[in-house]
Amino acid sequence: MSEETKNYKTPILNPFDPKALRLDQSFADKAGVKKLITTVPVRKPNRQVFVRVHPDESYWLTPAAIIESKEERETYLVLPEMAKELPGEFAAATLFTAITRQSVLFIWPVKLPAPDGKYNPWHQSAAEAAERAKKTWIRIGSNMHLGAYEIFEAQNTLTEPVWPEISFQEILRIAFRGRIVDTPDHPLVRRLKGVD
Numbered sequence: 001m002s003e004e005t006k007n008y009k010t011p012i013l014n015p016f017d018p019k020a021l022r023l024d025q026s027f028a029d030k031a032g033v034k035k036l037i038t039t040v041p042v043r044k045p046n047r048q049v050f051v052r053v054h055p056d057e058s059y060w061l062t063p064a065a066i067i068e069s070k071e072e073r074e075t076y077l078v079l080p081e082m083a084k085e086l087p088g089e090f091a092a093a094t095l096f097t098a099i100t101r102q103s104v105l106f107i108w109p110v111k112l113p114a115p116d117g118k119y120n121p122w123h124q125s126a127a128e129a130a131e132r133a134k135k136t137w138i139r140i141g142s143n144m145h146l147g148a149y150e151i152f153e154a155q156n157t158l159t160e161p162v163w164p165e166i167s168f169q170e171i172l173r174i175a176f177r178g179r180i181v182d183t184p185d186h187p188l189v190r191r192l193k194g195v196d
Helices: 003-007 121-132 168-175 187-192
Strands: 051-053 060-069 074-078 091-100 105-111 138-143 148-153
Touching: 051 138, 060 105, 060 168, 060 187, 091 121, 091 168, 105 121, 105 168, 121 138, 121 148
Parallel strands: none
Antiparallel strands: 051 091, 060 074, 060 091, 091 105, 138 148
16 A cells, blocks of 8 residues: 555545435435325315416316215216216316425316306406416415405416326326216215215
8 A cells, every 4th residue: 555545534524414414306316216196186275385287288177077075075076977967966167287386286176157157256266376377386365355265476486397297187097086976876976865
């Protein structure tokens, strides 16, 4: 071993220095893992969370028939042929693919005007918020005195969302797994008809 090699010392890192411990933000990519989407909530945005709506209309479904079960706090997707069997029980809505700043994908159901063309102010303000969320980060909050949602835009320029590589069909399959009203003997239909 040469004299030069003997005198060389490896710098000792403090193992508790936060800078030395912090992982690079792309550690998951470098680890060779892929995040799987196994849960897609169906809900309106949380009032404290900024969201975006997928700008590609192939990631929306309109009109769709939905039933919101207040008892179960679940939203069911009703097939068109079953909607005919349930007049007055379902609502027509647009199902938007949306995402939070924390990269949580969800389906945002926004109700459409009633058959007579009248818009409920809550539904109208939700539709306006969803339209705006196609281009900018927004959050919404209920204002009972106003009788509608208030829309808040992010004040700073936030980074664009990173949409996962998953088809809309797959998103719907995950979101409504076990909650598709497709037959007259579906448990929800039986409850609505007073059979069970």
